[in-house]
Amino acid sequence: MSDGPALSGERALTDEHARIGELVGDRPAAWDVAGELPVDLLRTLGAGGVLCAEVPTAYGGRGADSRTNGELTAYVGSLCSSLRSIMTSQGIAASAIQRFGDRAQRKHYLTELTSGRLAAVGFSEPGAGSDLAAMRTRLRPDGDGFVLDGQKMWVTGARYADLLVVLALHGEDAAAVVVPADTPGVHIEPVADPLGCRAAGHSQIRFDQVRLPASRVLGGGGQSLSLLFTTALSYGRISVAWGCVGILRACLSAATTHARRREQSGKPLAEHQLVAGHLADLLVAERTSAHACEAASRSWDSASPDMVVAAVLAKHASAGHAARGAATAVQVLASAGSQDGHVVARAYRDAKLMEIIEGSNEICRLILSQHALDSL
Ligand SMILES: Cc1cc2nc3c(=O)[nH]c(=O)nc-3n(C[C@H](O)[C@H](O)[C@H](O)COP(=O)(O)OP(=O)(O)OC[C@H]3O[C@@H](n4cnc5c(N)ncnc54)[C@H](O)[C@@H]3O)c2cc1C
Numbered sequence: 001m002s003d004g005p006a007l008s009g010e011r012a013l014t015d016e017h018a019r020i021g022e023l024v025g026d027r028p029a030a031w032d033v034a035g036e037l038p039v040d041l042l043r044t045l046g047a048g049g050v051l052c053a054e055v056p057t058a059y060g061g062r063g064a065d066s067r068t069n070g071e072l073t074a075y076v077g078s079l080c081s082s083l084r085s086i087m088t089s090q091g092i093a094a095s096a097i098q099r100f101g102d103r104a105q106r107k108h109y110l111t112e113l114t115s116g117r118l119a120a121v122g123f124s125e126p127g128a129g130s131d132l133a134a135m136r137t138r139l140r141p142d143g144d145g146f147v148l149d150g151q152k153m154w155v156t157g158a159r160y161a162d163l164l165v166v167l168a169l170h171g172e173d174a175a176a177v178v179v180p181a182d183t184p185g186v187h188i189e190p191v192a193d194p195l196g197c198r199a200a201g202h203s204q205i206r207f208d209q210v211r212l213p214a215s216r217v218l219g220g221g222g223q224s225l226s227l228l229f230t231t232a233l234s235y236g237r238i239s240v241a242w243g244c245v246g247i248l249r250a251c252l253s254a255a256t257t258h259a260r261r262r263e264q265s266g267k268p269l270a271e272h273q274l275v276a277g278h279l280a281d282l283l284v285a286e287r288t289s290a291h292a293c294e295a296a297s298r299s300w301d302s303a304s305p306d307m308v309v310a311a312v313l314a315k316h317a318s319a320g321h322a323a324r325g326a327a328t329a330v331q332v333l334a335s336a337g338s339q340d341g342h343v344v345a346r347a348y349r350d351a352k353l354m355e356i357i358e359g360s361n362e363i364c365r366l367i368l369s370q371h372a373l374d375s376l
Helices: 010-024 028-034 039-047 066-079 081-100 103-113 225-261 273-301 307-337 343-354 361-375
Strands: 119-122 138-142 145-155 163-170 173-180 186-190 203-212
Touching: 010 039, 010 066, 028 081, 028 343, 039 081, 066 081, 066 225, 066 273, 081 103, 081 119, 081 163, 081 173, 081 225, 081 343, 103 163, 119 145, 145 163, 145 173, 163 225, 173 203, 173 225, 225 273, 225 307, 225 343, 273 307, 307 343, 307 361
Parallel strands: 119 163, 138 163
Antiparallel strands: 138 145, 145 203, 163 173, 186 203
């Protein structure tokens, strides 16, 4: 269990950034090329409570508010989107357990998640991507317990996970169930050569008559599918949005540094106005994304009714800014940023995936347009 102090205030955040920066060092490029994160680092960060920093201190977490956790997420995202993806998954798992688990489940599982055990979350299926209501994975009663059958796709971090939080149909309703990854009948197959976030351990999972005790079904099950999705996705969207702010900060830093140093036609690139325009675009992208994230975090912390829309807006805006911003940064560095493993090349591939996960661009626009129609 984490023995770190509660994470609040600028000073504590700066200290935590320094600690993480030291642990990560200059290794993210090598992790990206190898397609693998060091599990001992994930366990160290997990045991420090930083992979799910919003978990209350009573459960070994850092008791951070969403904004503080967001800044931490952005910092990790500026270093390595694969590592940030693990943080998002651990945070979604923790928020689902906190929201749907009973008192004993919260104590047991949240304490595990702040002790270095790692979690991944499965909702997507071969036939249920954008249309999560088409889910087929099912939990059915069997004696004192349950049996789980089905498939999940592209589960971030499943390759490293000790626990899988799986969304499944349950009678007429749905349930979130905590499945130890080594349970007989659980088959985990890593996704080969993903476009981006290459070290995030994405995996396909098959559940083949997996027998589970009733104590693993959060809150006994019987929740509405849409409530389960909305809860998991809202946390995930805010987390991914802050991760995109991190991508933009890394791109802005690399582009400004390069534009100051590199000279062409007798002066630094930064003094060529068309290049300077790219730097301005990157700054606008980073600042506007951060503001959208801050608004979403405030809504999350105050459990405001507009939280769902604020999370979608932050994720959609930040992912678009990150995808365009990373392309802009590659443009500024040109050949200097065009090699595998370079921070802007990595950002370019990682950022594109942010427009797909936690609700694709199209799904986000549908939700936002419906909100406009309903509220104006
Ligand atoms: C890097 C990465 C990490 C992921 N991590 C996880 C994870 O941890 N856990 C998990 O469960 N899943 C995860 N996923 C899966 C992810 O949630 C799905 O990829 C996503 O929901 C989109 O589903 P799909 O890929 O099946 O695309 P589809 O749903 O087949 O969509 C294909 C295209 O059609 C568009 N489209 C679909 N329906 C509509 C519609 N009604 N109106 C307009 N346009 C539409 C989409 O926007 C998209 O452009 C991950 C995926 C990626 C790439």
